[in-house]
Amino acid sequence: MNTTQHYDLLKNLRQRRQKLAGLVNFPTILWSGGRLSRNYPALTYPFRASSHFLYFAGLPLENAAVRLESGKLELFLDDAPLSSTLWHGEMPKRAEIAELIGADAAFPMAELKSRAKGAATVAVQDYLTQLQQSEILDRPLFLAKSPAGIDLELTEAIISLRLCHDAASLAELRQAAAVTVEIHKAGMAATPTARIEADVRAAMESVIISQNMTYAYPSIVTVHGEVLHSEHYHHPLQAGDLLLADVGAETSMGWAADVTRTWPVSGKFSPTQKAIYDLVLAAHDACIARIIPGIEYQDIHLLAARIMASGLVDLGILRGHVEDLVEMDAHALFFVHGIGHLIGLDVHDMEDFGDLAGYEKGRVRSSRFGLGYLRLNRVLQAGMLVSIEPGFYQVPAILNDLEIRYKYQEVVVWERLEKFADVRGIRIEDDILVTEGGREVLTAKLPTKALEIEELVAVNT
Amino acid sequence: MNTTQHYDLLKNLRQRRQKLAGLVNFPTILWSGGRLSRNYPALTYPFRASSHFLYFAGLPLENAAVRLESGKLELFLDDAPLSSTLWHGEMPKRAEIAELIGADAAFPMAELKSRAKGAATVAVQDYLTQLQQSEILDRPLFLAKSPAGIDLELTEAIISLRLCHDAASLAELRQAAAVTVEIHKAGMAATPTARIEADVRAAMESVIISQNMTYAYPSIVTVHGEVLHSEHYHHPLQAGDLLLADVGAETSMGWAADVTRTWPVSGKFSPTQKAIYDLVLAAHDACIARIIPGIEYQDIHLLAARIMASGLVDLGILRGHVEDLVEMDAHALFFVHGIGHLIGLDVHDMEDFGDLAGYEKGRVRSSRFGLGYLRLNRVLQAGMLVSIEPGFYQVPAILNDLEIRYKYQEVVVWERLEKFADVRGIRIEDDILVTEGGREVLTAKLPTKALEIEELVAVNT
Numbered sequence: 065m066n067t068t069q070h071y072d073l074l075k076n077l078r079q080r081r082q083k084l085a086g087l088v089n090f091p092t093i094l095w096s097g098g099r100l101s102r103n104y105p106a107l108t109y110p111f112r113a114s115s116h117f118l119y120f121a122g123l124p125l126e127n128a129a130v131r132l133e134s135g136k137l138e139l140f141l142d143d144a145p146l147s148s149t150l151w152h153g154e155m156p157k158r159a160e161i162a163e164l165i166g167a168d169a170a171f172p173m174a175e176l177k178s179r180a181k182g183a184a185t186v187a188v189q190d191y192l193t194q195l196q197q198s199e200i201l202d203r204p205l206f207l208a209k210s211p212a213g214i215d216l217e218l219t220e221a222i223i224s225l226r227l228c229h230d231a232a233s234l235a236e237l238r239q240a241a242a243v244t245v246e247i248h249k250a251g252m253a254a255t256p257t258a259r260i261e262a263d264v265r266a267a268m269e270s271v272i273i274s275q276n277m278t279y280a281y282p283s284i285v286t287v288h289g290e291v292l293h294s295e296h297y298h299h300p301l302q303a304g305d306l307l308l309a310d311v312g313a314e315t316s317m318g319w320a321a322d323v324t325r326t327w328p329v330s331g332k333f334s335p336t337q338k339a340i341y342d343l344v345l346a347a348h349d350a351c352i353a354r355i356i357p358g359i360e361y362q363d364i365h366l367l368a369a370r371i372m373a374s375g376l377v378d379l380g381i382l383r384g385h386v387e388d389l390v391e392m393d394a395h396a397l398f399f400v401h402g403i404g405h406l407i408g409l410d411v412h413d414m415e416d417f418g419d420l421a422g423y424e425k426g427r428v429r430s431s432r433f434g435l436g437y438l439r440l441n442r443v444l445q446a447g448m449l450v451s452i453e454p455g456f457y458q459v460p461a462i463l464n465d466l467e468i469r470y471k472y473q474e475v476v477v478w479e480r481l482e483k484f485a486d487v488r489g490i491r492i493e494d495d496i497l498v499t500e501g502g503r504e505v506l507t508a509k510l511p512t513k514a515l516e517i518e519e520l521v522a523v524n525t
Numbered sequence: 526m527n528t529t530q531h532y533d534l535l536k537n538l539r540q541r542r543q544k545l546a547g548l549v550n551f552p553t554i555l556w557s558g559g560r561l562s563r564n565y566p567a568l569t570y571p572f573r574a575s576s577h578f579l580y581f582a583g584l585p586l587e588n589a590a591v592r593l594e595s596g597k598l599e600l601f602l603d604d605a606p607l608s609s610t611l612w613h614g615e616m617p618k619r620a621e622i623a624e625l626i627g628a629d630a631a632f633p634m635a636e637l638k639s640r641a642k643g644a645a646t647v648a649v650q651d652y653l654t655q656l657q658q659s660e661i662l663d664r665p666l667f668l669a670k671s672p673a674g675i676d677l678e679l680t681e682a683i684i685s686l687r688l689c690h691d692a693a694s695l696a697e698l699r700q701a702a703a704v705t706v707e708i709h710k711a712g713m714a715a716t717p718t719a720r721i722e723a724d725v726r727a728a729m730e731s732v733i734i735s736q737n738m739t740y741a742y743p744s745i746v747t748v749h750g751e752v753l754h755s756e757h758y759h760h761p762l763q764a765g766d767l768l769l770a771d772v773g774a775e776t777s778m779g780w781a782a783d784v785t786r787t788w789p790v791s792g793k794f795s796p797t798q799k800a801i802y803d804l805v806l807a808a809h810d811a812c813i814a815r816i817i818p819g820i821e822y823q824d825i826h827l828l829a830a831r832i833m834a835s836g837l838v839d840l841g842i843l844r845g846h847v848e849d850l851v852e853m854d855a856h857a858l859f860f861v862h863g864i865g866h867l868i869g870l871d872v873h874d875m876e877d878f879g880d881l882a883g884y885e886k887g888r889v890r891s892s893r894f895g896l897g898y899l900r901l902n903r904v905l906q907a908g909m910l911v912s913i914e915p916g917f918y919q920v921p922a923i924l925n926d927l928e929i930r931y932k933y934q935e936v937v938v939w940e941r942l943e944k945f946a947d948v949r950g951i952r953i954e955d956d957i958l959v960t961e962g963g964r965e966v967l968t969a970k971l972p973t974k975a976l977e978i979e980e981l982v983a984v985n986t
Contacts, residue, residue, distance in 0.1 A: 100561050101650035102573050103870075104669075104877035107742055109570045112563050149922040150861060153752035189562035191652040208565075266735035274727035276759055281568055291614035298737055400611060409564075416565035461610040 289489020750950020
């Protein structure tokens with residue numbers, strides 16, 4: 065980070081703290097969390113600071129806390145013991161870190177207890193730090209997804225801030241998006257020489273590693289796109305397969321990107337694959353074009369549902385009137401999830417708050433098959449970053465379910481569907497910033513058109 | 526895994542269970558542990574089953590437990606709910622898994638409590654599962670490094686089994702070693718075109734990913750080898766630098782390799798680098814040659830200390846008699862850690878037991894600077910896998926310490942040392958199996974000689 069960037073970051077950090085002070089009239093303490101043991105205490109998973117801590121503190125400090133009140137920030141952090149120098153090198157001291165993040169004061173952790181009275185907080189993910197939170201606040205802790213009292217007030221304040229991104233967070237999100245574009249190009253380029261899914265994953269994640277970033281979520285790189293969160297990478301790549309890759313980078317400060325592309329292993333979509341791909345792309349493009357401040361995100365989801373239903377009628381897979389099909393969730397037999405979600409410090413931003421962030425106050429998840437998986441149900445505002453990710457999947461657990469087959473027997477043309485057996489899963493996903501004037505696709509440099517995708521796959525053959 | 530391999534694994538798993546039954550006369554319950562949340566509950570770190578569970582169960586099952594008694598194994602595991610099929614695909618059912626691991630019976634988790642009476646256990650690393658262990662056993666839990674009563678008896682029994690590897694574990698360890706050889710070759714080959722350390726790390730870890738393995742420990746890839754466990758990868762690679770890479774693969778069943786090589790960024794060691802490299806290599810080779818059943822591992826460490834001291838005298842960096850220098854820990858100013866450790870399911874095998882595994886009963890860590898970092902202090906037996914990893918480091922925190930400079934003023938030739946400023950850190954590490962006849966270097970296919978290393982680095986230029 066150069067001096068100008070650091071100055072800008074500090075300015076935004078101070079603004080976030082000021083804005084919080086305008087929303088709550090009690091002190092807030094946010095913990096960063098600690099490392100989690102993997103095999104034994106000294107062998108840990110990579111550290112990831114709590115997103116709420118990162119939002120106000122700006123740096124992924126371990127075992128730290130910040131106390132926010134009236135726009136001021138106090139940092140609580142213990143200096144590393146001298147003995148750790150041998151193993152971890154010279155570490156910056158508390159005072160240096162305090163300056164780096166624009167803290168107004170800094171103390172050892174032991175001082176926190178005496179300054180914790182009446183403070184609200186958000187529960188972190190790691191259990192040991194949760195115990196510490198409860199001990200220092202001297203009260204039982206509400207879990208983040210069901211806060212009450214001042215913790216609920218704080219949660220709502222944090223949501224209102226984190227929903228819309230400022231210049232500092234946008235700079236990070238753009239960086240994550242730019243690297244993620246390169247990740248996917250590398251995956252396509254590696255496909256012709258790959259034996260198994262893992263080879264493509266390796267090519268994609270090596271871009272992340274060489275950028276000193278991490279993945280924002282476990283990479284999905286699979287010829288079984290119908291398994292939505294597949295974590296298997298052992299399947300061989302075969303000529304007729306589609307490869308679905310949902311991989312995104314996270315910057316060192318914690319900001320995410322979330323992108324999916326689906327490409328043909330052979331470098332050439334089959335006619336059936338191309339037909340479905342173009343349909344998903346039509347939904348993708350139409351949904352993005354509809355993004356503008358003031359629109360209901362659920363309406364964008366329903367637009368995708370109508371386009372998918374209509375296209376599947378044109379392809380002879382569904383029959384009936386589009387509005388009726390959507391009404392009875394027939395589109396959701398194939399487009400089995402929501403059109404997208406918030407993106408920020410978390411790939412599903414603030415999902416630790418359950419639906420408090422994703423759903424406008426007073427709204428709850430629908431019990432409808434075709435709406436219940438929607439993660440975001442708000443009026444879009446400038447500064448929000450959302451994913452748009454329509455898809456088509458043939459999930460055996462859904463399509464072979466006898467009850468479902470019976471319910472939809474009149475509208476699904478099963479014998480026609482069989483012709484599309486080589487389309488197990490397709491998803492096309494980009495990250496879109498809501499702007500005053502409409503939208504900006506942060507991942508626009510990654511092609512979506514079938515022909516361009518084919519060219520990127522074939523580049524190495 | 527083919528049928529023969531599976532048959533061999535089952536045979537070994539049954540033998541492990543039988544052997545345990547010969548050592549303890551109470552039931553044992555081992556938990557696998559659960560996933561740990563990263564940002565929010567659904568976004569987790571990659572799952573890693575407890576090593577002790579893996580040793581007896583053979584598969585990395587999540588949220589499972591096994592009960593061992595009289596050589597029989599009962600599996601406790603809940604089937605995944607039907608709703609998870611959409612996200613994770615079809616999962617094998619409890620009965621299938623029970624057959625796969627040769628369980629004698631299988632139950633849902635809810636049954637465990639009724640079969641937990643009088644059982645010993647080992648505390649897992651994740652805190653939520655620890656709470657479950659305590660709740661089900663209906664007693665406070667001893668931490669793994671300080672067990673008591675039947676938990677201590679169990680710990681000692683597990684140590685006696687895991688110290689020496691059987692055919693099934695050796696097959697895995699050989700696989701980890703073979704992949705790790707390729708990892709390092711890839712790192713050397715990537716160096717000439719790398720900008721920063723992260724580029725080399727990316728090339729190395731992409732070999733791990735494409736093999737569907739994970740890293741056995743956080744990779745160290747650094748031009749600051751003097752920081753022993755550096756987790757930074759942002760430094761540019763410059764012509765005069767040495768790059769130290771300590772990277773090892775872990776198989777999908779959890780078995781580790783641990784290898785370090787140090788190579789010149791330019792493809793050519795400087796004369797000073799070559800001199801120290803050859804000295805470290807001489808220690809490495811001599812220590813490996815000394816491995817044989819019956820020898821004290823600490824004597825191998827002291828052999829390395831003498832060779833390092835003697836070589837540093839020859840180079841004019843130390844002065845005095847070798848035995849005196851070792852006696853006063855002068856070698857440890859530069860060779861700042863132990864000669865190695867056990868390797869198995871953990872890269873520092875069974876380090877969750879503290880020194881109970883690494884140190885023969887009745888032995889404790891030395892308070893001597895030159896011995897206190899030794900992780901293994903046992904008589905070697907056939908079947909043990911150990912690392913041999915001598916090194917030379919110029920750690921500022923040690924060499925600039927005024928007390929240390931004063932204490933060693935007569936034996937360190939500081940002005941001579943200054944000539945070796947381009948040698949910040951060198952380590953050469955291999956994995957050696959103790960055999961009946963002596964030893965087998967599992968990682969022998971990775972060259973160690975300076976000339977061969979230079980050739981592997983230069984291969985791409």
